[in-house]
Amino acid sequence: MGSIVPRLAQPYDVAAMDAAFREEGAVVLSGAYSGEECDTYVTQVQKYLAENPEEAEYAAKSLLAQFQGDTSVTLHQLIGAIPSATDMVLHRDIVSAARRLLKPLSDTILLIIAEYMGRKPGAPRQELHRDTFSWRHAPYGENPIALSVMCAMSDFTAENGATWVVPGAHSGSPIDPPPDWSEAAQVEMAKGDALLFRQDLFHAGGANTTESDERHILSFGFQVGWLRPVENSLLSVPPETIAELPPELQELLGYSHELVLGLYKGGDPRNALKA
Numbered sequence: 001m002g003s004i005v006p007r008l009a010q011p012y013d014v015a016a017m018d019a020a021f022r023e024e025g026a027v028v029l030s031g032a033y034s035g036e037e038c039d040t041y042v043t044q045v046q047k048y049l050a051e052n053p054e055e056a057e058y059a060a061k062s063l064l065a066q067f068q069g070d071t072s073v074t075l076h077q078l079i080g081a082i083p084s085a086t087d088m089v090l091h092r093d094i095v096s097a098a099r100r101l102l103k104p105l106s107d108t109i110l111l112i113i114a115e116y117m118g119r120k121p122g123a124p125r126q127e128l129h130r131d132t133f134s135w136r137h138a139p140y141g142e143n144p145i146a147l148s149v150m151c152a153m154s155d156f157t158a159e160n161g162a163t164w165v166v167p168g169a170h171s172g173s174p175i176d177p178p179p180d181w182s183e184a185a186q187v188e189m190a191k192g193d194a195l196l197f198r199q200d201l202f203h204a205g206g207a208n209t210t211e212s213d214e215r216h217i218l219s220f221g222f223q224v225g226w227l228r229p230v231e232n233s234l235l236s237v238p239p240e241t242i243a244e245l246p247p248e249l250q251e252l253l254g255y256s257h258e259l260v261l262g263l264y265k266g267g268d269p270r271n272a273l274k275a
């Protein structure tokens with residue numbers, strides 16, 4: 001067993017947070033969200049999925065869901081769909097942490113994803129991975145290009161599959177082989193805690209070995225602002241126009257995905273053009 005992930009209580013000590021990113025690659029912010037915020041979020045997600053069965057279908061077919069297994073429920077693009085998600089992704093301490101962490105490489109940051117995951121009983125342990133795998137051609141090193149945030153919307157316990165991380169296993173290539181599991185530590189968290197980690201840190205969702213304890217997650221993250229085209233074609237060319245264009249031009253205008261980057265409702269963005 002290697003080192004453990006530092007935990008900070010409110011008010012969060014910024015210097016300690018930044019030191020944790022440098023040394024362990026991760027930090028837990030205890031009590032980042034109130035119990036009421038977590039419950040509201042989960043209730044809104046469940047209501048949304050019940051009222052929009054087609055979204056549940058998208059979620060089930062999501063490319064990420066395939067990675068997460070069919071014992072996971074995922075919902076992408078929470079912004080605009082889940083009212084409480086707006087304030088939650090704008091958590092001041094978390095956004096400020098992302099801005100500081102990414103500042104050496106970028107003046108601006110972008111939201112990478114805002115996603116719900118429900119990891120049900122029977123969910124298997126994931127492979128240790130770095131979230132930078134989609135950016136496997138980008139330079140890597142001392143300063144990361146992205147931050148991941150995994151928030152406990154219900155208690156994360158060893159039994160229900162609390163996230164594993166390998167403290168200190170960051171800064172390397174996205175395609176490095178994973179370290180040995182003996183170096184990994186499971187990050188148990190109380191409802192409302194948030195695990196922040198550099199996207200180049202090895203981590204994995206744990207196995208949910210319980211009978212009935214679904215693990216509810218709010219997952220989001222921030223990336224450097226320059227990993228995008230000069231022209232924002234998704235805004236400037238209406239989808240009806242795009243639908244009439246040659247498939248290759250659709251791809252070049254952003255109706256394409258690189259592994260799990262550029263997804264629409266978890267799948268191929270061309271799905272947005274289907275009637």
Ligand SMILES: O=C(O)CCC(=O)C(=O)O
Nearest residue numbers: 068150162163204205206
């Ligand atoms: O389930 C978790 O706690 C982590 C999930 C994760 O790392 C992923 O789905 O990529």
